[in-house]
Amino acid sequence: MKVVTVIGARPQFIKAAAVSKALKTHAPEIQEILVHTGQHFDQNMSNIFFDQMGIPTPSYRFDIHSLPHGAMTGLMLARIEEVLLTERPDAVVVFGDTNSTLAGALAARKQNIPVAHVEAGLRSFNLEMPEEINRILTDRISTLLFCPTQKAVDNLQLEAFDRYDCRIVVTGDVMLDAVLTFGPMATPPLISLPERFVLATIHRQSNTDNLEVLQQLIDALHIIGASVPVVLPIHPRTRNILSSSAIKLQDDRIILVDPVGYLESLWLIRNADLVLTDSGGLQKEAYFLGKGCVTLRDETEWTELVESGANIPAGTSVQGILEAFETLSAAVIVPDLSMYGSGAASETIAAILLHLHHEM
Numbered sequence: 001m002k003v004v005t006v007i008g009a010r011p012q013f014i015k016a017a018a019v020s021k022a023l024k025t026h027a028p029e030i031q032e033i034l035v036h037t038g039q040h041f042d043q044n045m046s047n048i049f050f051d052q053m054g055i056p057t058p059s060y061r062f063d064i065h066s067l068p069h070g071a072m073t074g075l076m077l078a079r080i081e082e083v084l085l086t087e088r089p090d091a092v093v094v095f096g097d098t099n100s101t102l103a104g105a106l107a108a109r110k111q112n113i114p115v116a117h118v119e120a121g122l123r124s125f126n127l128e129m130p131e132e133i134n135r136i137l138t139d140r141i142s143t144l145l146f147c148p149t150q151k152a153v154d155n156l157q158l159e160a161f162d163r164y165d166c167r168i169v170v171t172g173d174v175m176l177d178a179v180l181t182f183g184p185m186a187t188p189p190l191i192s193l194p195e196r197f198v199l200a201t202i203h204r205q206s207n208t209d210n211l212e213v214l215q216q217l218i219d220a221l222h223i224i225g226a227s228v229p230v231v232l233p234i235h236p237r238t239r240n241i242l243s244s245s246a247i248k249l250q251d252d253r254i255i256l257v258d259p260v261g262y263l264e265s266l267w268l269i270r271n272a273d274l275v276l277t278d279s280g281g282l283q284k285e286a287y288f289l290g291k292g293c294v295t296l297r298d299e300t301e302w303t304e305l306v307e308s309g310a311n312i313p314a315g316t317s318v319q320g321i322l323e324a325f326e327t328l329s330a331a332v333i334v335p336d337l338s339m340y341g342s343g344a345a346s347e348t349i350a351a352i353l354l355h356l357h358h359e360m
């Protein structure tokens with residue numbers, strides 16, 4: 001069975017690391033061909049993950065990035081289409097909710113190639129998020145919907161997905177697989193860090209493109225940083241916007257670092273008092289590693305984390321963030337990993353793909 005896997009952005013490298021490893025255990029029955037769109041491209045947003053996590057070198061690598069959504073998705077669609085016409089795979093695997101996800105799914109579906117969506121069924125119910133649009137459209141044209149949680153299945157059922165010709169499976173979360181595999185290898189970043197710190201990341205378009213919002217987030221981090229320093233691995237988008245804005249960071253309160261590798265990211269989460277983030281993946285990793293998470297958004301797709309008390313969607317006001325920070329500083333988080341499966345989501349996905357192929 002030939003599988004083309006489309007990746008392009010940081011969280012997809014991490015998810016693909018887990019799934020590629022599982023697919024490889026079925027070689028030569030499954031042959032995986034990786035396509036990297038180039039959405040994230042530099043050393044610390046791309047290459048480092050391939051090195052640290054042993055992801056196979058992509059057979060196809062484009063250089064499509066730093067473009068508006070339409071241009072980026074359109075170019076990806078055209079290039080992926082060419083690959084699929086050449087390779088004629090039995091299935092295409094896509095992850096999550098980026099433009100690379102949607103382009104991969106659309107290119108495959110238009111050629112009647114079955115699409116497997118890993119991390120299907122997530123919803124923020126906020127259609128202003130580009131990620132939400134990508135998720136909904138990708139789910140709708142996918143053949144296999146690999147859901148990380150039961151909640152994701154419930155979301156699809158609310159949208160009447162059982163009427164469609166697709167298969168919905170709860171597999172567990174491949175990000176849990178990755179944390180269980182790579183957690184023991186977590187390493188500190190090569191920077192001097194205080195003994196105690198909190199970890200923050202900011203990169204969502206709604207938080208970076210509106211300077212008033214970004215200023216509020218930085219104001220909140222400055223206030224928190226007065227009592228416990230904030231380590232902020234800075235996403236390139238956020239760095240660019242900050243450096244062309246009048247927003248100033250106080251370096252005695254916010255320790256700005258370049259984006260770190262996955263092993264360093266896991267180390268930072270594990271050693272932080274807690275996490276403040278607008279990232280989807282980091283919210284779960286915080287939970288897996290027993291840390292509270294102040295989510296710097298009004299809503300989250302990972303609502304089971306909110307129900308567990310480990311995550312508070314604090315919005316973007318200074319007051320909201322400080323209140324959530326205070327609540328979670330006093331909380332003890334005892335994770336129930338079973339909400340996200342048993343750490344074998346990737347094996348389940350590989351086995352189902354193979355099963356589907358045998359059925360055809």
Ligand code: UDP
Binds near residue numbers: 010201263266
């Ligand atoms: N991450 C990383 N280095 C960093 C920041 C994050 O390796 O400097 C990892 C993090 O541990 C998580 C993933 O990147 O596994 C999250 O990706 P991101 O926040 O870019 O995307 P999202 O999860 O919001 O889609």
